[in-house]
Amino acid sequence: MKKTDFPLVYSCSGCSSAAQTANMIAIKMDREKIAEMFCIAGVGGDVKPLVKTAKSGRNIIAIDGCPLACCKSSLARHDVQPKHYFVLSDFDVPKKIGEDPDPTLFTNAYKQVINGADLIHLE
Template identity: 50%
Template sequence: MKKKFYDEFPLVYSCSGCSNTAQLANSISVELDREQFAEMSCIAGVGGGVPSLVNKATSGWRILAIDGCPLHCVKHCLEQVGAEPTRHYTLTEHGLLKVQHGDCSPADTIRIKARIIQDISTFSGASDI
């Protein structure tokens, strides 16, 4: 079920590095935003200390953090500003192998995105954890 207003959505931050899993994290986040399951925000701005983006990350909204690999760049950027993800995903813990110069399969995209959407259905809106 799609929601009507972005202020009802959890925020989603994703990795967007050069590996297949990083790009999948970004792709899924874009799809969650466009399909109105989450509001995508900019993790580079959070890590770079951009005030408006740091304020958004620390505003109390529920946060989905999608990292492509165990380096956990997204999680670390959020931790730097005192924001804790409500849900944190590491795609290599979901049966994916991180490789350079490659893509994940459409089946992997569907499987992982469906799992995240299922998790989103258990919460929405401002954090009350």
């Protein structure tokens, strides 16, 4: 399967534990080759090649850590709507400043994102 056959995954990557959990989920999806992670900061910063990829028509999974919806808003600036959108606070992932992600909450949220996006996950 070519990389372009995978959905794109964008995630929040802010400073809170929830944001870093979102980022870790996107990285895991990329490394497991079930989605291709791309840079939301580049989309939000109007970097032309990254905006072009976001607007390419590929399915998009967007993951935000909290209801501030930075990832979703960055895509919306370019009229891009994700096929699947997740806010980790909906999965009981708390937003804690100055703390690392909780491994148990990460695992739970990862499974919910995979199931919600209808992706096959092999462990």
